[in-house]
Amino acid sequence: MTDTEVVGLTRSEMAARAALDIPDGAYVNLGIGIPEMVAGYVPEGREVIYHTENGLLGMGPSPEEGTGDPELINAGKRQVTAIDGASFFHHADSFVMIRGGHIDLCVLGALQVAQNGDLANWSTGGPDAIPAVGGAMDLVAGVKTIHVITQHTTRAGEPKLVGACTYPLTSPGVVDRIYTDLAVIDVVDDAFQVVELSPGVNFDYVKEHTAGELLPIPPDVLEVE
Amino acid sequence: MIDKRVTSADDAVADIVDGATVMVGGFGEAGSPIELIHALIDQGSTGLTVVNNNTGSGEVGLAALIKAGRVAKMICSYPRTANSTVFPELYRSGKTALDLVPQGTLAERIRAGGAGIPAFYTATSVGTPLEEGKERRTIEGRDYVLEYGLTADFALIKCVRADYHGNLVFNKTARNFAPVMATAARTTIVQTVEVVSPGGLDPECVVTPGIFVDRIVTVSDPALESELVAQGVSYP
Numbered sequence: 001m002t003d004t005e006v007v008g009l010t011r012s013e014m015a016a017r018a019a020l021d022i023p024d025g026a027y028v029n030l031g032i033g034i035p036e037m038v039a040g041y042v043p044e045g046r047e048v049i050y051h052t053e054n055g056l057l058g059m060g061p062s063p064e065e066g067t068g069d070p071e072l073i074n075a076g077k078r079q080v081t082a083i084d085g086a087s088f089f090h091h092a093d094s095f096v097m098i099r100g101g102h103i104d105l106c107v108l109g110a111l112q113v114a115q116n117g118d119l120a121n122w123s124t125g126g127p128d129a130i131p132a133v134g135g136a137m138d139l140v141a142g143v144k145t146i147h148v149i150t151q152h153t154t155r156a157g158e159p160k161l162v163g164a165c166t167y168p169l170t171s172p173g174v175v176d177r178i179y180t181d182l183a184v185i186d187v188v189d190d191a192f193q194v195v196e197l198s199p200g201v202n203f204d205y206v207k208e209h210t211a212g213e214l215l216p217i218p219p220d221v222l223e224v225e
Numbered sequence: 226m227i228d229k230r231v232t233s234a235d236d237a238v239a240d241i242v243d244g245a246t247v248m249v250g251g252f253g254e255a256g257s258p259i260e261l262i263h264a265l266i267d268q269g270s271t272g273l274t275v276v277n278n279n280t281g282s283g284e285v286g287l288a289a290l291i292k293a294g295r296v297a298k299m300i301c302s303y304p305r306t307a308n309s310t311v312f313p314e315l316y317r318s319g320k321t322a323l324d325l326v327p328q329g330t331l332a333e334r335i336r337a338g339g340a341g342i343p344a345f346y347t348a349t350s351v352g353t354p355l356e357e358g359k360e361r362r363t364i365e366g367r368d369y370v371l372e373y374g375l376t377a378d379f380a381l382i383k384c385v386r387a388d389y390h391g392n393l394v395f396n397k398t399a400r401n402f403a404p405v406m407a408t409a410a411r412t413t414i415v416q417t418v419e420v421v422s423p424g425g426l427d428p429e430c431v432v433t434p435g436i437f438v439d440r441i442v443t444v445s446d447p448a449l450e451s452e453l454v455a456q457g458v459s460y461p
Contacts, residue, residue, distance in 0.1 A: 052398075055398045055400055056397075069396075069397060070451060071255040071256065071397045071398060072397040073252070073253065073255050077252075077254075077255075077307070082397070089400070090332075090401065090402070090405055091329075091331075091332035091402045092333055092335070092336035092404075092405045094329075095328070095332050095333060098329055099333075099347065123354075125354075130304055130305050130312075130313050130316060130317075130323075131323070131325050132303045132304055132305040132325070133302055133325060133328070134327075134328050135328035136327075137327040137329075137330075137349045137350050138327050138328060138329030139329075141347075141350075141351070168353060168354045169352055169353045170353065171351070171353065172351075172352035
């Protein structure tokens, strides 16, 4: 393979793959970036309610040009809409939903994920970095299931799936599943378990780009075409 | 007779003293009481500790208060936002201190402060750098850290409609921290788009009961932070 060849899924294909695993009837919080795109790919026939931690349950898509309200925004401070049946609430109630275990699923980005499920996604810990955490630590500590969407490596080609995080943690041992451009990977028993390879990607290629312990697809699981 | 209306934003913030702790509502520009903040800049008090989720944007509102050198310490969850350039400079030069608090912990600390709860345990921040210096306790097999309730001398918040007893109704996601801040401050100052007489709000729909509110200022056409930033406005 040459460096210019595109391997694996695009950002929107990653979002679409993650959307397949969102169950009907779920209350879901989506992080900023690729996770935000997931809402657009949930299969028809499933009703999913989106929560945004700044006080809205029942978040809809971006408003049409010129119809938005600057006081109706998501956690990324972008204008959104409210669906029929939505509700507004204050911040303490919003985090009651999160910390109290009422939100079923959170999909968010990552700087690093360790093979024991540790997540680092808020700071690179650089001496000149302005630390900013937002709601990330509350979300991963409180939401029942944590899914991560991330490129498999950094722009510089460094693995983001690692044996142990070198960046400051958001929370230890919280990640359940990771969707990358190369594979779908579960965190099991202190290892990365590949459950699905992206089209045209083989296990050895994923292993080459992973720093932690990576287990191949178990033989009893059929590879998805 | 109860009538919490004051004639101007300037009058409303006149007694905020140097060194006061001031909670400021808003998540980004949604709910930011920009006219009250500008009145506070004009008023001149300094050495303030300010509680807000962010640190403002551009050079208006909260960012302008920080830029004017009035804020000794920010307590917030996310000081990095698009167009947020004022705070990073002052933070790096050591002129403004930062107490970084996870967003849900910040909301609950304010709620607890307003509710007379001195402290509580939460799993948020366990095993992270933000746990440093906090008491840890294991409860039913899970680790938690002790967080303290947060109160303030003043809260500055924005709503869309109030009656002059201080009952408040908010606009969409502009509600955010305002209702809990109103409970946690000794003096809560509200800017509202509209004031009605008692009876003009449906009691079933009141979000903040008037007992938590001290002063109401009508700002019928509040400025929008993003519009001011787009126009390149620098306050004052």
